[in-house]
Amino acid sequence: MRRGLAAIALALVSYLVIVALWANSVARELLQATPGTDRRIELDSGRLAALLAIEDPAFYSHRGLDMSDGQGLTTMTSVVARDLFLHGHDLDGWKGVLQSAYREVFSCCKKVDLGRDVMALVLHSHASKQQQFNLFLNNAYWGAIDGRAVVGIEAAAGAYYGEDAHALTDDKFFGLIAMLIAPNRFHPLIYPEDHAERTSRITKVVTGRCAPSGWLDLTYAHCDGVD
Known part of the structure; x- marks a missing residue:
């Protein structure tokens, strides 16, 4: 043994x-x-903080x-x-x-x-x-539209919102962040309800109204009951 x-x-x-x-x-x-x-x-400081809060809190x-x-x-x-x-x-x-x-x-x-x-x-x-x-x-991969991969934040902003990345509102920017964990699972055009739910949860995290419950908490399901 x-x-x-x-x-x-x-x-x-x-x-x-x-x-x-x-x-x-x-x-x-x-x-x-x-x-x-x-x-x-x-990215301005607020957008940068939002992205890092979801994707990599200790990146720097x-x-x-x-x-x-x-x-x-x-x-x-x-x-x-x-x-x-x-x-x-x-x-x-x-x-x-x-x-x-x-x-x-x-x-x-x-x-x-x-x-x-x-x-x-x-x-x-x-x-x-x-x-x-x-x-x-x-x-970064941001899902696919009509069988074509959407790669990079500029392409994603244009594909899903028809805007440049710097012109996105906070809600739309959070919508892009929401996709990164599983771009085709939280695709705003294919699964709009799932995407909206995920966006709502991460919005509460990045605005400080909720926090991950542990190292492996990537869904933030407990944030649903937070106003």
């Missing part, structure tokens, strides 16, 4: 070490190849991973790391072989795979917080 557990632990550590070495070797190449790394989208203080209330299993950094290392630019040679292997591992076991968390730590060492934030806003 002990030998079996030791073998499993050794295999896991070896896997994570290889992931870290690979991610460190390809990070710069992927950052250069990914659109939006240096494209800055300005953590090093890629965090366990704040309402954080759940992902940070903005780990979301960017997943997309950057696994779902973006295709690598060549041995780097591409490992990229394909990690894609398969994440596809099969993303709920328990720690590889993405290691990639988040590596990303943090290669990209500034501003670059991480740029990548998140410019490349």
Whole structure:
């Protein structure tokens, strides 16, 4: 039993070490190849605070991973790391072989795979917080319309509200934030009632009328009874 557990632990550590070495070797190449790394989208302090309250409360203080209330299993950094290392630019040679292997591992076991968390730590060492934030806003998935993916906050503002992101009212901006946890599940055109409910809940969170009840509370269901 002990030998079996030791073998499993050794295999896991070896896997994570290889992931870290690979991610460190390809990070710069992927950052250069990914659109939006240096494209800055300005948000006023209120909008920024609202986004972070829902997506990553400790974004500017953590090093890629965090366990704040309402954080759940992902940070903005780990979301960017997943997309950057696994779902973006295709690598060549041995780097591409490992990229394909990690894609398969994440596809099969993303709920328990720690590889993405290691990639988040590596990303943090290669990209500034501003670059991480740029990548998140410019490349986040905001659902699909007529089979076409809506990618980035500017595209989402135009697709769902017909406006530029900076021109959105607070309610519309909160409506975009509401989608990020599951863009097609809380799609305002397909599931307007679910989207409205989710928007109402996060509005109460970002305005301070309610708060996440723990690390894994991402639904804020208890906020429904709060005025």
